[in-house]
Amino acid sequence: MEGLLQGVQGFMYPNEIELQWSLLIVLYRFITGLVAGAFILASLERVFNVQAVKPTYRLALLTALAFLLVAPLPLQLHLGHPGRSFEMYLTPHTASAMAMFGFVYLWYLMAVLVLEIWLDYRRDIVLMWRESRGWRRRIYGALALWSDNISDEALRFDDRLGRLLTIIGIPSAFLLHGYVGFIFGSVKANPWWSTPLMPIVFLFSAIVSGIALVMLVYMAAAWFRDRRIDMACVDTIARYLMYAFIIDFSLEMLDLVHRVYEADESFKTLDFMVRTRLYTSQVLVQIILGTLAPIALLAATQVFKLGAAVRTRLYLVAGVLTLVGIFAMRWNVVIGGQLFSKSFLGYTTYKIGFATREGLLPAIVLMLLPFAILWILVKLLPPWRPDHARPG
Amino acid sequence: MNTTRREFLGRSGCLLVLSASAASAWEAILAGRPEAAESYSTAAHWWGMCIDIGKCIGCGNCVRACKQENDVPLDPTFFRTWVERYHVVPDDLERPLVDSPNGGYDGFPERYQRDDGSKNFFVPKICNHCAASPCVQVCPVGATFDSPDGVVLVDKTYCLGCRYCIQACPYGCRFIDPRSRTVDKCTLCYHRITKGQTTACCEACPTGARRLADFKDPKDPVHAFLRDHPVHVLKPQMATHSKVYYNALDGSVR
Helix, strand or coil: CHHHHHCCEECCCHHHCCCCCCHHHHHHHHHHHHHHHHHHHHHHHHHCCCHHHHHHHHHHHHHHHHHHHHCHHHHHHHCCCHHHCCHHHHCCCCCCCHHHHHHHHHHHHHHHHHHHHHHHHHHHHHHHHHHCCHHHHHHHHHHCCCCCCCCHHHHHHHHHHHHHHHHHHHHHHHHHHHHHHHHHHCCCCCCCCCCCCHHHHHHHHHHHHHHHHHHHHHHHHHHHCCCCCCHHHHHHHHHHHHHHHHHHHHHHHHHHHHHHHHCCCCHHHHHHHHHCCCHHHHHHHHHHHHHHHHHHHHHHHHHCCCCHHHHHHHHHHHHHHHHHHHHHHHHHHHCHHHHECCCCCEECCCCCCCCCCCCHHHHHHHHHHHHHHHHHHHHHCCCCCHHHCCCC | CCCCHHHHHHHHHHHHHHHHHHHHHHHHHHHCCCCCCCCCCHHHCCEEEEEEHHHCCCCCHHHHHHHHHCCCCCCCCCCCEEEEEEEECCCCCCCCEEECHHHHCCCCCCCCCCCCCCEEEEEEEECCCCCCCHHHHHCCCCCEEECCCCCEEECCCCCCCCCHHHHHCCCCCCEEECCCCEEECCCCCHHHHCCCCCCHHHHHCCCCCEEEEECCCCCCCHHHHHHHCCEECCCHHHCCCCCEEEECCCCCCC
8 A cells, every 4th residue: 555655646636546447458458459450351351352361361260259259358357246247238337338348249259250250161160070080070060050061052151141241240340449449538537548539549559450460370370380471461461561550550640649739738747647657658669669660660571672581570570569569559548547647636656466366467368368269269170271262 | 859940949039038038027126125214205305515615624524534434444545535735826726736645534734834825725525426427427237326316326236346437537536445346435425314414524524614415405505605605616627517516616626
């Protein structure tokens, strides 16, 4: 308690001294962003028929699923009474921006992502069901819902329905992350959050982080499997990454310029915070290291004629920096928004525990968990079996 | 078993609808009726508070009385009501020096000289029981609600502990009680005012700086108070329809 008070500079309302939303909320926003971004990349191939990114289509869907399954966990861990969270489904308070999360999440998970993956994999699942023995046979049988109809007609139907789902899925992915942005952007009491740009900035940063993640996962998978990276594929993904990043950065700069020029009552307080307590995470990590550097690297691959090996390395570095930058952005929004007093007269400090309920250790575990799930999903539903390609 | 897909879907649909309705009915039965004194009618009251800044001496009686009456944790980061001390150089309203050691629980040690040309005063703070509360708006399950008589209350058996309401309150009036892991705030001593008593903080105030107000009671002195004094609410730009009115609120107060 003494430590908390020592971390205060100026005046905070007494109830504000302790931060309410922790690292886990940062993680929740980061993870939902990765889901939305990965899904949108997958949709590119399906809806807009971008053939070059085809090798990542299924991998992107599985990545989105792995992260989506983990997305509610940091929230649950954060709640004072996780057991009561189900009340959000039974008695949602319709005026609350947060109340709809459960429904948006379930819609996205069950109606869009799981169904789309299932339809896309159904032929493979049935074939693996027929080929496998023992417990694997049971798993694939269950996954096929014990229906082995893979006639041409049935597969054509799957494909049509899958395409329709993707078309519904894109606005759903936009909804999922735009909505997460709205939860913050609609808090009028907090000038650091309260901006109508918040949902759209979050959406674009989500697309950026999701594309970077899928690109890295694809490169890592190629390395693990000792296969050559399809350069046409990663070149295209990297180009999309750069475009999305430029839009995202422009939106953030618009927000910044607007704040600086308008200079409302909160400006001096927020400006001082960015120059002091948030300087490292906002200016150095988010903007310079996590935004300008990767954009410069990606731009270099466009401007100069570089060999495949150099490009691969540049994409790798740019991808990692992008994820670091977007994570820093989530941190700066969530944590930064609680470091200053709503009286605009002071600042507090965020201290992370290690092996506490909302500490660093659970955060690391939650960040690794989607990769473990992805590994299982990839083992179960290999995204790269060429003999099981989709018809037509 | 011969069940067609149509029958199966039909039956599962019925089962789902029936169990959902049964669950909601059971919820309603379990929720019961709101607690209130027998003779008390919520429709006859509309509660708020008047605070006379000129009368507050920063003794901290209200803070102590509140913590005792409502079993508020004694830590210096949990308060249903607290008192702030303002030290303002008259031509610099933008940068007042504010402190609230332990929320004013122990009173205020002398800090500023009396004749240095500055303004010095105390500002008691409490939930504003806003008529358009952002905290009520954002609660995902409706655990925070407006009572019909204008008090913002929390159902602690229903609160998830998500803390969205704490983020939404512009005045910093809410906290998580570490014992129940649910949100806590001023109830305007609802257990007292529904029995015809005043709040613990008002009762403990030696100078009458805080007064409970019933806006629906035509005989309540609040009407004269609002008519005769230059009153204001905190952060009017937040448009929360605050029902805590301050007399002689200085422009430097946040």
